[in-house]
Amino acid sequence: MSTNTPTPLWQSAGILVGRLIFAGVFIMAATFKFxxxxxxxxYIASxxxxxxxxxxxxxALFECALAICFLxxxxxxxxxxxxxxxxxxxxFTFHGPARWAASQSQFGFFVDHFTFIAGLLFAAAYGPGRxxxxPLTVIGRARR
Incomplete structure (x- = not known):
C-alpha cells in the first residue's frame, strides 16, 4: 500500500543538493580527464x-553521462x-591492497571510495526526488 504524503521541503532540498554534489564530482573528474x-x-596504463x-x-564520456543523469x-x-x-x-584498481605498501595514503583513498558508494546506493534506493x-527510469522506483 502506498501513500501520497507530501515530502517535506528540507527532504526535497536535500535530495536536490545531493544530486548536484554527485553531478559535480563526476563533472570535475571528467574535466580533469579531458x-x-x-x-x-x-595512469590507466600504469x-x-x-x-x-x-x-x-x-x-570521461561515461562520467559526463553520469553527471547528466544526476543533474x-x-x-x-x-x-x-x-x-x-x-x-x-x-x-580496487587504483587504490586497492596492492598499492598500500607503497603509500599509506592509498588505504585512505580506498576507504573514501566506500563512503561515496554508500551515498550512491542510498541515492539509488531513494530516487531523485520530485x-x-x-521521470525516466528502467528499473522503476517509488517516486518521492
Missing part, C-alpha cells in the same frame, strides 16, 4: 590496462547503481 587525457591514459587512451576517453534525475537510480559499481572498480527530476 584537460589531461594523456596523463589519465598513462594499472596494466591496454588501450589506455581509448579507456581514458570512455571514462536531470533521468535514469537516476540506474545511474547511481552503475556509478557505485564504477567507483568500487576504481577503488524537484527538477525527469
Amino acid at each position: 584537460l589531461g587525457m594523456e596523463t589519465t591514459a598513462a 594499472a596494466g590496462f591496454p588501450f589506455s587512451l581509448v579507456l581514458a576517453w570512455v571514462a 536531470t534525475g533521468a535514469f537516476f537510480s540506474e545511474a547511481a547503481l552503475v556509478a557505485a559499481a564504477y567507483v568500487l572498480f576504481l577503488g 524537484i527538477l527530476a525527469l
Whole structure:
C-alpha cells in the first residue's frame, strides 16, 4: 500500500543538493580527464590496462553521462547503481591492497571510495526526488 504524503521541503532540498554534489564530482573528474587525457591514459596504463587512451576517453564520456543523469534525475537510480559499481572498480584498481605498501595514503583513498558508494546506493534506493527530476527510469522506483 502506498501513500501520497507530501515530502517535506528540507527532504526535497536535500535530495536536490545531493544530486548536484554527485553531478559535480563526476563533472570535475571528467574535466580533469579531458584537460589531461594523456596523463589519465598513462595512469590507466600504469594499472596494466591496454588501450589506455581509448579507456581514458570512455571514462570521461561515461562520467559526463553520469553527471547528466544526476543533474536531470533521468535514469537516476540506474545511474547511481552503475556509478557505485564504477567507483568500487576504481577503488580496487587504483587504490586497492596492492598499492598500500607503497603509500599509506592509498588505504585512505580506498576507504573514501566506500563512503561515496554508500551515498550512491542510498541515492539509488531513494530516487531523485520530485524537484527538477525527469521521470525516466528502467528499473522503476517509488517516486518521492
